[in-house]
Amino acid sequence: MKNWHYKIFFSTVFSFLFTVLHAQQAVNYVVEIVELDMSGSGSCNDGQGNEEEPTWLIWTNDNVNSTWDGGYCHTDDADFTSSSTPAHVPQTNKIVSSRNNTIANQINIKFEGWEDDCGSRCGYQSSCGFFQGDDNYQFVNPIGSISFRSQPPCTWTQYSFAAGCFSFKIKIKWEYSDFSAGADTSTCFNNLNLNAVGNGEWSILSGGAASFSNSTDPSSNFIGTLGNSYQLLWQSPSNSSCITNNNTDTVLVTLNNIISQDIVNTCGSYTWINGITYTSSNNTASQVLTSVNGCDSTVFLNLTINNNPNPNLSSIPSSSICANEGITFSANNGVNYDWQIGANGTIFQSGGTATYYTDSLSSSDTVYVTVTGSNGCSTTSYLYVNVNTLPICSIAPGDTSICEGSSVLLNGTNTSVGVTYLWNDPNATTTSTLNVSDTGYYELTITDNNGCRAYDGVQISYYPNTVISLGPDFSICEGGDTTLSIGPGFLSYNWSNGSNADTALLGPGNHFVEIQDLNTCSAFDTIFIDSFPNNFIDLGNDSLICEDNVFNLSAGLGHSLYRWNTGAQTPVILINTIDTFWVEVINTNGCIDYDTIIFDTLVNTFQLTSDTTIYLGGSVDLSAYGGTSYLWDNGDTNATTNYAPLENTTAWVVIDYGNACYDSAYVNILIYDGVNVFIPNLFTPNGDGNNDIFKAYGYGFEDNIEFKIYNRWNRVVYEAFTFDALKNIGWDGKFNGEDQPDGVYIWTLNATDLNGQTNPKSELMKGTLLLNR
Numbered sequence: 001m002k003n004w005h006y007k008i009f010f011s012t013v014f015s016f017l018f019t020v021l022h023a024q025q026a027v028n029y030v031v032e033i034v035e036l037d038m039s040g041s042g043s044c045n046d047g048q049g050n051e052e053e054p055t056w057l058i059w060t061n062d063n064v065n066s067t068w069d070g071g072y073c074h075t076d077d078a079d080f081t082s083s084s085t086p087a088h089v090p091q092t093n094k095i096v097s098s099r100n101n102t103i104a105n106q107i108n109i110k111f112e113g114w115e116d117d118c119g120s121r122c123g124y125q126s127s128c129g130f131f132q133g134d135d136n137y138q139f140v141n142p143i144g145s146i147s148f149r150s151q152p153p154c155t156w157t158q159y160s161f162a163a164g165c166f167s168f169k170i171k172i173k174w175e176y177s178d179f180s181a182g183a184d185t186s187t188c189f190n191n192l193n194l195n196a197v198g199n200g201e202w203s204i205l206s207g208g209a210a211s212f213s214n215s216t217d218p219s220s221n222f223i224g225t226l227g228n229s230y231q232l233l234w235q236s237p238s239n240s241s242c243i244t245n246n247n248t249d250t251v252l253v254t255l256n257n258i259i260s261q262d263i264v265n266t267c268g269s270y271t272w273i274n275g276i277t278y279t280s281s282n283n284t285a286s287q288v289l290t291s292v293n294g295c296d297s298t299v300f301l302n303l304t305i306n307n308n309p310n311p312n313l314s315s316i317p318s319s320s321i322c323a324n325e326g327i328t329f330s331a332n333n334g335v336n337y338d339w340q341i342g343a344n345g346t347i348f349q350s351g352g353t354a355t356y357y358t359d360s361l362s363s364s365d366t367v368y369v370t371v372t373g374s375n376g377c378s379t380t381s382y383l384y385v386n387v388n389t390l391p392i393c394s395i396a397p398g399d400t401s402i403c404e405g406s407s408v409l410l411n412g413t414n415t416s417v418g419v420t421y422l423w424n425d426p427n428a429t430t431t432s433t434l435n436v437s438d439t440g441y442y443e444l445t446i447t448d449n450n451g452c453r454a455y456d457g458v459q460i461s462y463y464p465n466t467v468i469s470l471g472p473d474f475s476i477c478e479g480g481d482t483t484l485s486i487g488p489g490f491l492s493y494n495w496s497n498g499s500n501a502d503t504a505l506l507g508p509g510n511h512f513v514e515i516q517d518l519n520t521c522s523a524f525d526t527i528f529i530d531s532f533p534n535n536f537i538d539l540g541n542d543s544l545i546c547e548d549n550v551f552n553l554s555a556g557l558g559h560s561l562y563r564w565n566t567g568a569q570t571p572v573i574l575i576n577t578i579d580t581f582w583v584e585v586i587n588t589n590g591c592i593d594y595d596t597i598i599f600d601t602l603v604n605t606f607q608l609t610s611d612t613t614i615y616l617g618g619s620v621d622l623s624a625y626g627g628t629s630y631l632w633d634n635g636d637t638n639a640t641t642n643y644a645p646l647e648n649t650t651a652w653v654v655i656d657y658g659n660a661c662y663d664s665a666y667v668n669i670l671i672y673d674g675v676n677v678f679i680p681n682l683f684t685p686n687g688d689g690n691n692d693i694f695k696a697y698g699y700g701f702e703d704n705i706e707f708k709i710y711n712r713w714n715r716v717v718y719e720a721f722t723f724d725a726l727k728n729i730g731w732d733g734k735f736n737g738e739d740q741p742d743g744v745y746i747w748t749l750n751a752t753d754l755n756g757q758t759n760p761k762s763e764l765m766k767g768t769l770l771l772n773r
Contacts, residue, residue, distance in 0.1 A: 026103050026176070027153075028174065028243050028244065029172060029174040029243075030172070031097040031107060032094050032170065033090050034158060035168065035169050036166065037166075054075070054088065054166070055116045055122060056111070057070075057071050057073055057111070058070055058096055058109065058111055059111075060108060061107075063105065063106040064102050064103055065102065069097035069098075072092075072096075073121070074088070075116070101177040106145055106146065107145065107148055108144075108145045109142055110140070111140045111168070112139045112140075114134045114136055114138065115134065115165075117133065117134055117135060124137055136166075144161050146159055148172045151172070153173075153176065154174075154199045155173065156173050158171045159172065173242075174243075175198070175242045179198030179199075179247040179249060180196060180198065182197070182251050184251055184252040184254075186254035187254075188256050190226050190255055191222060192255075194219060194222055194232070194251070196249075198234075199218075199237065199242050200218070200236050201215045201216045201234075202215045202216075202233070205232065205233050207229055208230070209224075210230055216237065224253070225255065227255065227256070229252060229255075230253045230255075231252055232251050234248070234249050235247060262299050262301050263302040265304045266304070267305070267308055267375070267376065268305065268308055269305065270303055273299070279305060307375070308373070308377045309333040309371045309372070309377060311380075312332050313330070313382070315328065315329045315330070315367075318385075319386065320388055322388050322453070323363075323388065323390045324360070326357060327385060328357045329356045329367055331355075331381070333371060334354065336350065336351065337351065337353060338350045338372075340367075341365050341366065343382070361385065365387070366382050367382060369381055369382075390448075391414055391446045391454045392414055393446040393456040394412065395410050396412075397410075399458050399460075400460060401461045401463045402462065402463065403522065404521070405437070409433055410436060410444075413432040414446050417449075421446060422445045423442065423443070423445075441458070442458055443455060443457035465521075465523075466517040466521055470525045470527040472527075473527055473528040474527075474530070475508075475532050475589070476507075476530075476532065477531065477590060477591035478531040478591070480508075480591075482506060483504070483506075485502055486503075490502070490517055491518060491520065492516045493514075494514045495511070496510075496513070508531040509528070509529060510526065532591045534592070536585075536593050537593040539583065541597075542598040542599070543599055545599050545661060550576040552574060553572065553573050553581060555585050556571060558588070559587045560587060561586040562585055564583045565580075565581060565582045580598045581597055582594065582597075608651075608653065609667055611667055612667065613671070614672065615698075616671050618699050619644035620642070622640065622651055622667065623639060624640075624653045627639075630653055630654070630655055630656070631653065632651065634651070643669055648671050651667055652665065652667075673754050674753075675698075675700030675753050676700050677697070677699070677701060679749070680697075685733030685773060686773045692732065692733075693731065694731040695726065695728070701752065702754065705720070705721065705749065705750065705752075706721060708748050709746070710745060712745075717735040733773075743771060744768050745771060746766070746769075747766070747767055748766050749766070751764070
């Protein structure tokens with residue numbers, strides 16, 4: 001009886017709260033036009049134009065949102081006053097308003113309409129020319145207000161309004177915006193009122209047979225079986241009558257039984273609500289509980305004890321490691337593994353992975369793993385691994401720069417006993433020090449007695465290369481000197497002349513300077529100082545001039561200054577006297593030169609050699625001397641020329657002595673047309689460059705001849721058909737490319753002299769030849 005009074009009280013309170021909150025819950029609503037006609041009070045037919053041409057507009061807002069929605073222009077040419085014409089149903093823009101998640105509970109309607117005669121359908125005109133104008137104008141704001149929540153949700157409700165000769169209908173549908181099946185709940189009774197939010201319908205997902213007082217009521221009374229738990233589904237109505245039709249939610253409802261079982265599945269042992277600890281051999285009990293969820297109940301213990309898993313924790317390596325060395329821990333017999341360092345440490349790896357890898361253990365770390373088996377039982381195990389500290393490895397002097405071409409000693413000495421060293425240089429040096437002269441990264445590995453390794457590395461770089469320059473090679477006047485500077489700011493200077501300053505006084509020759517910069521790095525440069533010759537002026541040799549001749553004496557063009565002993569300052573002066581002349585010249589290089597010349601009277605005494613005779617086909621060299629240029633009658637301009645006339649002739653030459661003085665001479669060359677030919681009787685073709693070729697010598701034959709050499713078997717081993725070939729090519733002692741043997745050979749000659757006589761000399765018709773290698 002006591003529980004029944006509680007039930008009535010709570011039901012009453014719930015209904016009151018639902019009524020109060022109902023108006024405050026947010027809702028969604030839609031307002032839609034149904035139809036319009038002109039059958040209201042008053043006449044809508046004025047007899048103008050097409051009968052009854054309505055234009056009309058409808059707006060809505062609500063008690064929360066003052067902004068008007070809708071106001072779309074609707075028109076029609078139908079005669080609504082005719083009983084055969086139906087009311088107008090808009091084909092577009094039927095929805096006036098659609099609002100979501102508002103706490104409004106009242107909708108206001110505004111109306112405007114007229115019978116159109118002027119033709120501008122969506123704008124009222126009271127006058128339009130011949131016609132009287134639009135008629136039956138109505139504008140009502142508001143034409144009505146609707147408390148829409150008084151009607152059932154998710155259901156269309158129609159409302160009618162009239163203004164003048166117009167009447168229209170709208171319809172409204174609404175639903176709650178929020179949607180929830182409510183919080184999970186329990187009771188000591190076999191029924192309870194549900195506490196859903198929104199519009200929907202109830203159904204049972206699980207828990208067995210049960211019923212609802214109203215399956216579409218959010219607060220429906222649910223009736224089930226004591227001791228059962230029900231999973232209930234609250235979802236949008238199946239007939240899709242609401243605005244939103246895809247909402248779903250679930251709630252768990254428990255109807256507590258007076259007699260229940262406490263089913264426990266645990267590991268090892270279990271202490272129940274009575275304070276007694278139970279094991280697998282002592283696993284049943286009962287206990288009477290008072291006021292559990294408002295009910296008196298008897299609870300029976302149903303206990304299952306599961307075995308704890310054996311982690312079998314191990315590691316690789318298993319005994320000791322070096323600091324920062326990787327180690328892998330392994331466990332088994334579980335479905336989940338929680339790894340941590342220290343008994344109270346944070347779990348840093350959890351899941352189905354039975355191994356854990358780390359390279360950051362310290363000497364004080366102990367690794368723990370909690371293994372959970374498939375039965376949900378867990379066991380924690382731990383393992384300590386000795387972590388050896390790393391040896392100290394430090395390279396002095398650290399990252400540094402050196403001069404290119406110099407070196408630095410890297411020192412990584414460790415004072416511990418038994419350590420070994422290994423550098424990364426090409427020689428894999430194993431001493432504690434390393435002398436390096438190349439740039440790069442040098443790394444040292446130190447290994448101690450525990451096999452632990454430590455590393456250090458340094459970067460060796462070159463100082464920026466200091467470049468000095470003495471400039472390009474240049475020239476100074478012969479006998480002069482010049483000052484060169486390499487600039488201040490260096491530690492030391494060493495010049496090729498022994499100077500240690502930043503400047504040096506140097507004459508012509510090869511010179512160098514070597515400096516040390518502020519990084520003690522050396523730089524070097526050389527220069528060649530050439531000398532301009534001081535004898536760039538040449539007035540020529542002392543000379544003879546022709547009496548009364550006038551000529552120009554030049555000291556050369558293109559110089560900067562001229563000073564003659566005559567007082568002239570020009571490159572050229574006019575000479576018409578026998579005298580001594582000198583000039584001093586400064587050239588464009590600033591160098592000074594001086595020259596003197598003496599002129600005397602010329603007496604022409606030059607002669608060529610006496611008349612001479614040569615063989616026909618021969619030649620003779622004639623020479624002139626003492627002049628500055630020559631011109632022979634054969635056009636040659638050399639001092640010596642060659643004549644090879646075919647008949648007696650006179651050769652002459654003109655000699656230019658300079659200073660406009662000339663001389664000439666001539667000589668007669670006589671021709672002897674007899675034969676003068678010599679044919680040797682011995683040659684030695686042994687390749688020593690001496691008498692290796694057999695040839696004829698001399699003059700007097702026409703070029704067409706027939707000359708043959710026979711061996712001892714009377715076989716021709718050489719022949720020539722021109723005198724030129726016999727004289728200039730000859731025989732090399734070979735036949736068909738093979739050396740002929742030593743011995744005596746016979747030759748024959750058939751030739752014509754220059755006077756047309758055949759074989760003028762018998763001794764030249766046949767002879768012998770000794771080949772001796």
